[in-house]
Amino acid sequence: MTTSRSKWALRLSVLYFALSAAALVWPIYPCLGNRIEPRVFGLPFSLIWVLGVILSNFGVLALLYGLRLIDADEADQAVELEQVDQEGVAS
Amino acid sequence: MKPLAAGIVFGYLAVALVVGVLAGRKGKGGTDDFVAGERAFGPVVMYFVVGATIFSAYALLGTPQRVIAKGSDAFYVLAFGAVGLVPLFFYGARVRRIGAREGFVTQAELFAARFESPSVSVLMGSATLLAFVPYLVIQLKGAGVVMHAVTGWPEQLGAGLVYAVVLVYVLAGGVRGVGWTNVIQGVVMLIAVWVIGLWLPTKLYGSVGAMFDRVVAEHPEYLTLPGPEGKTPIARYSSEIIMSILGFAMWPHMFMKCFTARSARLVQLSVVFYPTFLFFILPLLFLGYVALLAGGPTDDSVLLWLVDLVSGEAAHPVLFAFLAFAILAASMSTGDALLHAGGSIMVRDVLLPLESRPRVRGLLARLRGGQHQSLRDLDHAQTRAMRVVVVVLALVSWLMLGSAGGTSVVDLLLLAYAVPLQFLPVVMLGLYWRRANGVGARAGLIAGLGTIFTLFVIQKVAPGVAAMINPLELEIGLIGLVVNVVAMVGFSLTGPRPSAALLERFEL
Numbered sequence: 110m111t112t113s114r115s116k117w118a119l120r121l122s123v124l125y126f127a128l129s130a131a132a133l134v135w136p137i138y139p140c141l142g143n144r145i146e147p148r149v150f151g152l153p154f155s156l157i158w159v160l161g162v163i164l165s166n167f168g169v170l171a172l173l174y175g176l177r178l179i180d181a182d183e184a185d186q187a188v189e190l191e192q193v194d195q196e197g198v199a200s
Numbered sequence: 201m202k203p204l205a206a207g208i209v210f211g212y213l214a215v216a217l218v219v220g221v222l223a224g225r226k227g228k229g230g231t232d233d234f235v236a237g238e239r240a241f242g243p244v245v246m247y248f249v250v251g252a253t254i255f256s257a258y259a260l261l262g263t264p265q266r267v268i269a270k271g272s273d274a275f276y277v278l279a280f281g282a283v284g285l286v287p288l289f290f291y292g293a294r295v296r297r298i299g300a301r302e303g304f305v306t307q308a309e310l311f312a313a314r315f316e317s318p319s320v321s322v323l324m325g326s327a328t329l330l331a332f333v334p335y336l337v338i339q340l341k342g343a344g345v346v347m348h349a350v351t352g353w354p355e356q357l358g359a360g361l362v363y364a365v366v367l368v369y370v371l372a373g374g375v376r377g378v379g380w381t382n383v384i385q386g387v388v389m390l391i392a393v394w395v396i397g398l399w400l401p402t403k404l405y406g407s408v409g410a411m412f413d414r415v416v417a418e419h420p421e422y423l424t425l426p427g428p429e430g431k432t433p434i435a436r437y438s439s440e441i442i443m444s445i446l447g448f449a450m451w452p453h454m455f456m457k458c459f460t461a462r463s464a465r466l467v468q469l470s471v472v473f474y475p476t477f478l479f480f481i482l483p484l485l486f487l488g489y490v491a492l493l494a495g496g497p498t499d500d501s502v503l504l505w506l507v508d509l510v511s512g513e514a515a516h517p518v519l520f521a522f523l524a525f526a527i528l529a530a531s532m533s534t535g536d537a538l539l540h541a542g543g544s545i546m547v548r549d550v551l552l553p554l555e556s557r558p559r560v561r562g563l564l565a566r567l568r569g570g571q572h573q574s575l576r577d578l579d580h581a582q583t584r585a586m587r588v589v590v591v592v593l594a595l596v597s598w599l600m601l602g603s604a605g606g607t608s609v610v611d612l613l614l615l616a617y618a619v620p621l622q623f624l625p626v627v628m629l630g631l632y633w634r635r636a637n638g639v640g641a642r643a644g645l646i647a648g649l650g651t652i653f654t655l656f657v658i659q660k661v662a663p664g665v666a667a668m669i670n671p672l673e674l675e676i677g678l679i680g681l682v683v684n685v686v687a688m689v690g691f692s693l694t695g696p697r698p699s700a701a702l703l704e705r706f707e708l
Contacts, residue, residue, distance in 0.1 A: 119290075123290075126283060126286050129282065129283055130283045130441075130442070130445055133279040133280075133282065133283070133441055134279075134437070134438035134441050134442060135434050135435060135437075135438040138425075138434070138438070139425065139434050143272075143424050143425050143434075144424060145416055145420060145423050145424060148409075148412070148416075150408075150409065151407065151408055151409020151410070151411075151412050151413070152408070152409075152412060153272075153412060153415075153416070153423040153424070155272050155275065155423055155424050155425075156272070156275060156423075156485070159275050159278045159279050159282065160278070160479075160482070162279075162282045162283075163278065163281070163282040163475045163478055163479075164475070166282055166283065166286065166475060167472070167475040167476075170286070170289060170471060170472040170475075171472050173289070174289075174465075174468050174469060174472050179289065179290060179293075179468070180290070180293040180294060180464070180468070
């Protein structure tokens with residue numbers, strides 16, 4: 110894992126989450142999300158929009174976690190600490 | 201007295217009691233065990249601790265009520281939840297590592313060390329306790345409402361009984377008691393709310409979609425902002441969401457849970473899966489719209505009122521029992537975390553730093569029956585002190601439930617929600633800005649907390665003056681935050697640079 114890769118992942122993900130927050134408030138939400146039609150699964154679009162943001166954030170977080178992109182420099186150290194902890198419990 | 205519901209509720213209280221007490225027998229019993237569960241929580245417990253703690257009785261009772269009163273303004277809970285916990289994904293792993301290395305168990309402890317300033321911890325700790333009390337009172341109120349509906353007892357008696365159970369498992373089980381019971385409470389809430397949220401619209405209107413067809417035809421203004429009678433201007437909605445997103449991950453009882461995870465990665469994993477918990481708000485929104493179509497009451501009794509819509513059905517007693525069970529679970533899973541965190545914070549963040557002052561030490565020694573050895577050196581005395589504080593905190597909240605009525609608590613809640621926002625600069629700048637130092641942190645906290653308390657008092661005492669100072673009616677927490685950041689950055693820049701050794705301890 111190169112540091113420049115995780116640095117870029119950090120920047121891009123912070124930018125993404127800032128945008129996802131912006132999508133829920135003025136001015137993006139009233140322009141795009143705040144309407145009844147089109148209905149999806151019978152739910153009004155204003156609700157689907159918010160649920161969509163939650164789903165999309167879930168996907169991005171799962172990806173960041175799975176690829177060990179955030180706080181990945183210390184990933185090995187985390188494993189070590191985990192071992193230390195387990196030893197601590199065992200002793 | 202409703203026999204089935206009463207049977208289920210009392211059975212559940214008994215199970216919570218047994219599980220909580222059993223949980224307490226597992227650890228070694230020191231503060232590290234009582235507060236941080238020996239940092240050994242696995243994925244399932246972490247998932248429910250994070251999810252169930254956030255979903256309070258207020259979310260359960262208040263969400264359908266908000267739909268009836270303000271329409272789609274109620275989506276607010278989903279909206280801020282979508283992003284609110286994300287900061288924890290970025291700093292949670294690091295907080296977990298630092299905590300394990302340095303032996304921290306509370307939020308303020310970590311930042312007192314980062315800023316080499318015990319006053320930072322005293323400031324954060326006392327403000328937190330002040331914010332916890334009204335938050336606790338509404339949890340007790342939720343429990344009281346349910347017990348009243350189930351047994352017919354007065355609210356204060358019912359709440360007292362429920363929180364007596366909570367006290368026992370918090371005192372005996374510590375954070376492990378809180379965690380294990382949260383698993384039961386989380387499962388109950390998820391199942392009950394989904395079952396009722398889908399069953400009721402289907403029973404009454406054919407399907408959830410058909411129900412929304414009727415809402416579109418009869419009350420379309422309840423589906424978009426600004427809502428009925430234009431009650432929620434988009435600017436107000438936006439500012440509330442932004443404030444909640446910024447403050448959400450700063451609540452000390454949430455932050456502390458980073459320390460309980462078995463590993464740093466696990467903290468991140470619980471943030472990843474948090475949105476699945478968020479989806480449980482959805483059936484509550486459905487129920488709100490059912491109540492709207494059926495002309496339900498606009499206060500917090502609406503959820504229980506809804507069940508009576510099908511009072512002729514055979515399933516009615518079961519539904520009612522399930523719902524009572526779920527509200528109780530929501531109240532308890534938040535209340536226990538607040539009580540437990542309150543005890544830990546009072547002792548570790550407020551008493552221990554103050555103990556270095558001779559006058560306080562004398563007072564503490566007298567309170568502890570002439571014991572002269574300091575609390576800092578006596579791990580078991582600390583745990584005992586935490587238990588005392590937990591009991592006092594529960595008692596104060598219970599008495600407030602009896603005396604305060606509804607309105608003053610709601611007022612205090614506005615102040616309570618402004619408090620964690622004032623920790624944002626200390627947390628974020630403390631973790632990410634090398635130049636941030638103790639002078640800045642103290643200045644920021646004093647300025648931010650001072651601003652919100654002053655504005656709150658002015659609003660209560662002289663509303664006319666408040667309107668003059670704050671003509672746009674901005675959230676007081678947001679004004680405090682701006683003052684806070686300016687003070688913290690300004691004073692940090694004029695103060696000394698933190699030493700390299702210190703920064704290294706905090707991975708900066």
